Amino acid sequence: MAGSFNAELGAVGAGKPEARMVLRLGDDTFTADDLMERLIQYGMLPQLLRELLVDRAIAKVSYTDDERDQSVKDMYQHLGLTTQNQLQEWLTRHGMSQTQSEKLAIRALQLEKYKQEVWANQVHGYFLKRKGQLDRVVYSMICTKDFSIAQELFFRIQEQEQSFAELAREYSQGPEAQTGGLVGPVEVQSLNPAIANFLAKTQPQQVSTPMVVGNWVLLLRLEKMLPAQLDEAMEQRLINECFNNWLESQLQQALGIAA
Numbered sequence: 001m002a003g004s005f006n007a008e009l010g011a012v013g014a015g016k017p018e019a020r021m022v023l024r025l026g027d028d029t030f031t032a033d034d035l036m037e038r039l040i041q042y043g044m045l046p047q048l049l050r051e052l053l054v055d056r057a058i059a060k061v062s063y064t065d066d067e068r069d070q071s072v073k074d075m076y077q078h079l080g081l082t083t084q085n086q087l088q089e090w091l092t093r094h095g096m097s098q099t100q101s102e103k104l105a106i107r108a109l110q111l112e113k114y115k116q117e118v119w120a121n122q123v124h125g126y127f128l129k130r131k132g133q134l135d136r137v138v139y140s141m142i143c144t145k146d147f148s149i150a151q152e153l154f155f156r157i158q159e160q161e162q163s164f165a166e167l168a169r170e171y172s173q174g175p176e177a178q179t180g181g182l183v184g185p186v187e188v189q190s191l192n193p194a195i196a197n198f199l200a201k202t203q204p205q206q207v208s209t210p211m212v213v214g215n216w217v218l219l220l221r222l223e224k225m226l227p228a229q230l231d232e233a234m235e236q237r238l239i240n241e242c243f244n245n246w247l248e249s250q251l252q253q254a255l256g257i258a259a
Contacts, residue, residue, distance in 0.1 A: 046251060053250050058110040061117070071109040072102050119242040126238055127230045133189035134228035137199050140164050140181040142219040143174040150210035150217040157207050157219070163209065164221055185226055195220060 023030045030038070036123050039045040063071075081087045091101060119126075127134075142164070153167050156226070168181025176183050187241050188196050199222050210218040228234065 027042050037101070049254050050125040050247060050251055052228065053247060053254065054111060055107075058107070058114045061110055061114050063113065067109055069104055075101075075105040075108065096237035115239050115243045118246075119239045120235075122242065123235050123238050124230065126242060127228075127234070131228050132200070132237070133187065134234070135188050136185040136226040136228070137188055137191075137224070138182070138223040139184055139195075139199055140168065140221040140223055141174070142172045142181055143176065143216050144171060145173065145216060147210055147212070147217045150219055154207065154210055154219055160229040164219075181221075182223070184223075199225075213221045 023035060035057050039048055076082075076087065079090065079092055087101075091098060094101075130138070134190070142150070142153060144153075149171060153171060156167060157164055157225075165180030165182070168179075169177055171177075173183055190198065191199070192213055194211065195218070198208055198220055200213065202220075202222050202226065204222050206220070206222065211218045211220065
């Protein structure tokens with residue numbers, strides 16, 4: 001059975017110019033250089049840089065005492081920490097003090113305020129740019145690997161010999177067979193480009209001729225297009241998306257400089 005051990009931060013050669021902070025883990029001691037090497041080895045350096053970039057971005061974001069208190073309260077409620085014992089157990093499990101945990105809540109508060117300050121006024125334009133990808137669609141599909149079968153099914157549908165749903169249940173080789181070929185609603189951006197292109201240009205109930213996509217032959221029919229709406233949830237999603245795009249760009253620059 002693996003033994004238990006405690007981790008702590010300390011300093012080697014305190015008071016000397018070459019002193020470095022270290023992590024002590026049982027009998028093992030890690031210098032700053034050791035920790036950097038492990039971050040790279042374990043693929044954790046990009047995540048550390050992301051968090052440092054966030055810290056730098058939000059450093060000057062102000063907040064009120066009421067906002068701080070509510071943020072801490074919300075975090076504890078979200079974690080299900082309703083008693084002091086539960087809180088203490090959680091703190092022990094995560095190796096932090098209550099003050100440090102409260103800093104997590106304050107950081108989250110500052111981050112949300114930063115996102116709003118920077119991107120809230122850009123959301124409408126960004127939404128219009130992204131709307132075509134955010135629209136949702138309901139469509140029917142028959143999926144087979146035999147082109148001749150797909151052609152035969154297309155003609156049966158055209159001649160109204162059998163319904164699309166009946167043929168999908170009998171012949172389709174994907175999970176859509178269980179729903180009579182029905183798929184969705186799904187966002188257009190999640191679809192294969194060839195499928196998305198057909199659905200964007202067709203009219204409801206119009207059946208495609210057999211379409212080769214990868215190793216499959218498809219018959220498609222648009223059922224319904226559901227335009228995206230810029231409601232509160234979509235606005236928050238797009239603000240987060242703008243922030244993540246910015247952060248990824250900053251991270252690539254930081255990694256480029258570091259390299």
